[in-house]
Amino acid sequence: MRFDLKSYLTRQKKIVDEALERFLPPVDGIEGKVVEAARYSLFAGGKRIRPILCIAAHNAVRGNSNALMPVACAIEMIHTYSLIHDDLPAMDNDDYRRGKLTNHKVFGEAVAILAGDLLLTYAFELIASAGDAEPDARTILKVVRVIAEASGFRGMIGGQVIDIEYEGKEADLATIQYMHTKKTGALLTASVKIGALLGGANGFELERFEKYGHHFGLAFQITDDLLDITGNFHEMGKTPGSDVEKDKNTYPRLLGVEQSQEAAREHVRQAVESIRPFGDAAMPLIAIAEYLLERRR
């Protein structure tokens, strides 16, 4: 029987959306405005890839942790905060994201900055609160650490600053790879890793998931870069060609379209290879990786 990825993703996305709604409902009072702004971006049509990877890795090791959903949702909040801050005028200065106006275009820069700060802060509150439902408090602390490291200067923030520093300058392949490993790869890898960690994975298993995350992250970034060239506004929800316009360092710019496609295929192959030992339980992770090669948005 073929694995039905489309219905799997639809089902998981619904579960994640409902959990996010439960964890961050609207708030009354003047300060409710910043919650409203955070919710605007949190429910702006994200595909929930990171929480779904987290859930899929958890299931691949047949985990059963009560902390899974709060942790998976916390990752989506951190991802969303990074998008809000990246879109700011001082950073990428984007007006649209997923076909909707960016946060600062709707709520103003001050509230957008605070909405990002809120999501980052609340993510850690959510994880720490999940500790009550989890018998092993030390595992939750490890989750906090893995996520904070992946989001911090050794991970996402480090990648972002490299991206900024290289804008308008030509970077070599090693630098581009290094940047992407941090900017998008670190949080994707962390998503998979903490799903497995919460599921009780051992050190050998965790390494497999980390390897999956590493290659998945690179394939994800390459196919994202390719979409910027080959996609259209309707498919992508943002203006295509914006990377070229901003003189961004991308794979297609350095390697050309065909070689970039080949590189993406190779990373998907390696991602899939690394989790073969988990057999059928890893089917969703395999299917999601292979889907990257067909993505249209």
Add this chain to the structure above:
Amino acid sequence: MRFDLKSYLTRQKKIVDEALERFLPPVDGIEGKVVEAARYSLFAGGKRIRPILCIAAHNAVRGNSNALMPVACAIEMIHTYSLIHDDLPAMDNDDYRRGKLTNHKVFGEAVAILAGDLLLTYAFELIASAGDAEPDARTILKVVRVIAEASGFRGMIGGQVIDIEYEGKEADLATIQYMHTKKTGALLTASVKIGALLGGANGFELERFEKYGHHFGLAFQITDDLLDITGNFHEMGKTPGSDVEKDKNTYPRLLGVEQSQEAAREHVRQAVESIRPFGDAAMPLIAIAEYLLERRR
């Protein structure tokens, strides 16, 4: 024997400064730039009030936790991140802070936003890592939760958004008090509370420290507002009168100088009263609160 507050503060500040240097040293590579920006603000002459309150509360209950210094330093990092983001052009648009150029004036807005994000993220990494040194992982999780809540939309971020929303509008005393309780009070209270928490304080004791933090926070804000009127650039390290210029809602504006001074005195009295039961061990906390009435910066 009188308690020598000045030498106590000098000693504690040195300990905190050294620990901060150890926890966040310079980093090589392109991404080192954002660490440099974070360090610029972290070592820009902060008085370290929050970590010192944390240490003092810890000592008041005769605590002995290995996690104390990382946790105390994490609070200072969160405080510093909030200053960097508050100073941004989209927020308070301040050029000077503690007599030095603000972060975005030196490093540009993009890096300043990321430097703030870095400090917030790294604070949680630091606390989670401290879990290794602490036999009770669940207490550390509680610390993460208390700090995240105090920094989030129910605390600091909530207060900041109220402040923004009321700029240029007249607020009544209840609203001003509510805003300050969140904007500055929440993190000050959390500092005291987690110091006691790590020291093994029970529920009754924690309530005492929370009450101290609440009144300390209000006295702190009122005396800060008063300084903006009565201080000078040399004493304050920033341009006095900036609150008036920005049409900020302050205590002196609403109550006048004399009644504001009286309110500060009353809050200090109540702060001191709440920790009397801890006797001599609470002497530093008492002295710090009383010092607020004499502060010049």
